[in-house]
Amino acid sequence: MAIKLALAGNPNCGKTTMFNDLTGANQYVGNWPGVTVEKKEGKLRGHKDVVVTDLPGIYSLSPYTLEEVVTRDYIMNEHPSVIMNLVDGSNIERNLYLTTQLTEMGIPVVIALNMMDVVRKNGDRIDTQKLAAALGCEVVETSAVKGEGSKQAADRAVQIAQEGRRTLPKHTFAPVVEEALERIQNLTAELVPAEKARWYAVKLFERDGRVLDQLKLSAETAGKIEEAIAACEKAMDDDSESIITNERYQYVARVVRNCVHKNRTGMTSSDKIDRIVTNRILALPIFAVVMFAIYGIAMGGYSFSIGTMGTDWANDVLFGELVPGAVDAFLGTLGVSGWLYGLIQDGIVAGVGAVLGFVPQMLVLFLLLAILEDVGYMARVAFIMDRIFRKFGLSGKSFIPMLVATGCGVPGIMASRTIEQDRDRKITIMTTGFIPCGAKMPIIGLFAGAVFGNSPWVATSAFFIGIAAVIISGVMLKKFRVFAGEPAPFVMELPAYHAPSPGNVLRATWERGWSFIKRAGTIILLSSIILWFLQGYGVAEGVFQAVEDNNDSLLAVIGNGIAWIFAPLGWVGDMAWKAAVATITGLIAKEEVVNTFGVLYQYAGGADLLEDSHDIWAAIGADFGVMSAYSFMVFNLLCAPCFAAMGAIRREMNNARWTMGAIGYMCLFAYVTSMIVFQLGGLITGEASFGPGTAVAAVLLAGIFYLLFRRGYQGEDIIRMSAVETAEVKA
């Protein structure tokens, strides 16, 4: 019979690393049925009949979060043969709380005492034999990240499962609590399995809603249990849930005192760094400097901007000379027709090359972000942003999906599942798309190079405009009744800082870079062909034919049909239809914007442009002014995301109206912001003149200020008003 081995433990204790180590490539990833929490299963290497299930990371088995409910339902209903409880040895006190709950569930438990490399490095010592005796289960030292001990722990767990050995909890609570628990156990002896009696007794003592629903106690039994609980609460002068929590922590503290010997007291290196990095005053400026440095190295115009150097080479040499030259020679040798030559050189090479030219910048950017994440700094960013977000009615928990969205908006939107409150989750889904994802970076890179002289301020400002958009949206939306309410509390474990692992960093960089290249080779390739056709053919002199000037093309007809919508944003003149078309194609994938410009401006310039692709940039720079370029960039950064992200919004909202509302809101916000940027900013640069557009932009800006500073929905007012009304009536 198959053995089911369940991995349980706190978040960040190394479960995923150990799971990957134990199962290798033999994994299946999906969702737990009926919920949106990820489920991972795999076959244990070397054991064909052992299935390992990676349970969600949880701090306790309370019934409050989806992850907690999923884990306890799995253990209670799926009856795993053995639980391998990963305990972070460097944070043992917090981790053992869950262990005390797991040992009550009547299933064999083996503790994998993980991160022992960190424990030894700190000079601390854990007496694993004493620990095992105190907890009532075997303890195996492991270091999942170094691949040490995982196999031994798993083998031990399998052996215990095969022997059918149960784990009996060794922890006891205060005598008055034990008395109440015993009474509850006696009252429910017939209703629950004997091996789980202790678990059920504790849950009933805590008045656990899910257990009460499950057992459907008679009124008499429920009454007697309530009497026992009430008596204990009176004796201990606390509520039942807090009593159990305190008792567990006191027990864990005793165990840790006896079994763990710390080498040093006081602040760790991570604590010392955090004093500066998460300092109330310095945190945000440090974050701004870090992001500026990253964008400067990846996309700036400085001597150390290695990303830009790579992109310049890719654009000028690789896709400017080498590839077009080789394709020209190949096609010339084969003697292909002019239209086919045009399709390949002016359509595919120009379009795909325009996007692939940004690969060096993307790789450098992804590398630097991966280093920040691996070092542990990104976790601090979520903590820093919580402090700021909370001032505006949002929670730092909403920032985590946005951090994920810097790679791709789709997993960023899906990461909003971790937010328990529906209203905050909806706001997060609606605003996660404001953060520039990897696909939007080529748009920033293109305009930074073509119009703004490779200034790193362009990319940095785009990132912080995204954050500002999130905050402004959050403040405005929170004033409406449907979104009003206090932000959720945000509890987060900050992992210790550590040197970035080259393997992790390079793997993360390569995955994201390869993903970018795959998109270029598929979506961008197909779109280039369609775009080349649409902008190379049109009706001229009443006949459908190839056109010399793409202003006469089918694409121009379509573009001109919608370009008027964007006129208030400063997209006027010959570039208006091109900008409009590029924005629409950006809905397929945001890199399409660059691809579209690559095809349109390549063709417009003729074959000479092949010699120096920077002429494409110069052509774009000539068509766009500073403010119209910035307005275009802002619009495409903030407006509706790509179709894939829209699909993710649809799945997470699970409601067509909310989905349309979210996308509509993003488009409206983008339009208003871009209009304000051009109409008011253009007055300074001279691109816009004072007129109706200025007045409308000023009114819109005033409207935003009103929505930001108005009082908004106050739920308590209704209660206060009722109290006043009642008092007046009584008087």
Add this chain to the structure above:
Amino acid sequence: MGNLIVGAILAACIFFAVRYLYRQAKKGQCAGCSGCKGGHDCHCGR
């Protein structure tokens, strides 16, 4: 003849691109998604 050769290569590229996108869509993953191999949490699959 040249048109035929280049056309065939192009048609093959288009075929494989469309096939890849279709298979990704069937799996509920975006184009370019690396699946869940990297040991990171997977969020793209349905």
